[in-house]
Amino acid sequence: MTWREIVVVGGGLIGSLVAFTLRRAGLDVLVLDSGRPGAAWRAAAGLLTPDGERLHGTPLYADAVDGLRRWPALAAALEDSGGVAVAFREGVRRQQSDGRCEVTAGEASLHPPSVVAAARSGLEVIHAHVSGLHAVPGGVWVQAGEQGWHGRHVVLAGGVWSAALGVPVRPVQGQALLLRGPVDLGAVYGPPRRGFSRYALARPDGVYVGATARASAAVVPDARAGRWLRGVARELVPGVTATPAGTVLLGLRPVTPTGRPLVQPHPTVPGVTVATGHGRHGALLAPNTAARVLALVQAGIRA
Numbered sequence: 001m002t003w004r005e006i007v008v009v010g011g012g013l014i015g016s017l018v019a020f021t022l023r024r025a026g027l028d029v030l031v032l033d034s035g036r037p038g039a040a041w042r043a044a045a046g047l048l049t050p051d052g053e054r055l056h057g058t059p060l061y062a063d064a065v066d067g068l069r070r071w072p073a074l075a076a077a078l079e080d081s082g083g084v085a086v087a088f089r090e091g092v093r094r095q096q097s098d099g100r101c102e103v104t105a106g107e108a109s110l111h112p113p114s115v116v117a118a119a120r121s122g123l124e125v126i127h128a129h130v131s132g133l134h135a136v137p138g139g140v141w142v143q144a145g146e147q148g149w150h151g152r153h154v155v156l157a158g159g160v161w162s163a164a165l166g167v168p169v170r171p172v173q174g175q176a177l178l179l180r181g182p183v184d185l186g187a188v189y190g191p192p193r194r195g196f197s198r199y200a201l202a203r204p205d206g207v208y209v210g211a212t213a214r215a216s217a218a219v220v221p222d223a224r225a226g227r228w229l230r231g232v233a234r235e236l237v238p239g240v241t242a243t244p245a246g247t248v249l250l251g252l253r254p255v256t257p258t259g260r261p262l263v264q265p266h267p268t269v270p271g272v273t274v275a276t277g278h279g280r281h282g283a284l285l286a287p288n289t290a291a292r293v294l295a296l297v298q299a300g301i302r303a
């Protein structure tokens with residue numbers, strides 16, 4: 001059995017960008033992904049908006065601003081390496097309750113499925129469902145049913161499914177709507193209503209309207225959420241009544257008990273670094289998380 005230097009469990013927004021960053025640092029990296037329905041990255045809007053998400057004054061703000069600062073260079077590196085455009089775009093508008101709009105300084109958006117595709121394109125990715133992580137002399141045995149891999153170091157980035165591998169995360173389901181039709185909209189936040197963020201943005205695959213949040217692991221669309229989203233679309237997207245019904249997107253955001261991501265050694269399995277629990281901010285925080293995981297892995301290699 002050959003040993004891999006790094007095995008990353010989960011190739012979503014966090015796992016694929018961690019793997020891309022470790023690979024660029026010259027490490028040998030294998031990614032295992034089980035293609036779970038309900039993976040958050042497939043449903044994510046792609047807003048990079050610390051202020052739009054009202055993070056100012058929260059413990060997440062510094063990492064969010066750092067993530068935003070790192071995104072332009074990371075987006076360029078992703079595009080250079082794989083030839084996949086990630087649709088990184090600066091400029092987000094905020095609509096006031098009187099209808100006036102202001103552009104927020106420095107905020108941006110991108111297309112999460114393209115980010116994952118671009119990151120994965122230069123990596124070795126194997127379809128496998130990891131069922132166990134076991135410390136062994138010299139590293140970790142990563143078990144996937146009858147198969148398995150030895151990793152000198154393992155990064156656990158399985159989103160909400162990291163819970164089955166010993167990490168305290170729970171799902172917060174989000175539903176969104178993808179409308180067809182080229183609308184020159186950019187990205188716009190509506191005025192929050194009853195605490196919910198309402199936003200719409202033009203992406204390469206259509207106009208994205210989002211998003212709901214409820215404590216649930218269900219991966220089937222909810223009709224009531226659909227009605228709410230169509231109401232948001234009518235308010236924020238000009239000419240939407242002429243647009244066909246659209247596609248429903250559904251994803252499970254991984255949320256920790258404290259609301260802060262876990263980027264740290266695994267609580268019980270030595271040799272495993274956990275990178276999950278990014279809730280509604282995984283795209284925004286991913287470059288910061290990737291840099292932190294690289295530092296932890298390099299420190300582990302030096303020790």
Ligand SMILES: Cc1cc2nc3c(=O)[nH]c(=O)nc-3n(C[C@H](O)[C@H](O)[C@H](O)COP(=O)(O)OP(=O)(O)OC[C@H]3O[C@@H](n4cnc5c(N)ncnc54)[C@H](O)[C@@H]3O)c2cc1C
Pocket residue numbers: 009010011012013014015032033034035036038039040041042043044045046047048128129130131157158159160161162173174175176210211212250251252253254275276277278279280281282283284285
């Ligand atoms: C509706 C919605 C809108 C969002 N909008 C934004 C936004 O605008 N901006 C923002 O910053 N964030 C946004 N998010 C949040 C963002 O999507 C998440 O924080 C992020 O995707 C979490 O990344 P992750 O890699 O931890 O998990 P995921 O993206 O869920 O990926 C986990 C991956 O691990 C794999 N996996 C799981 N278990 C195993 C296993 N046992 N073995 C192998 N592979 C496994 C899965 O197949 C999956 O590919 C949104 C989320 C939702 C649902």
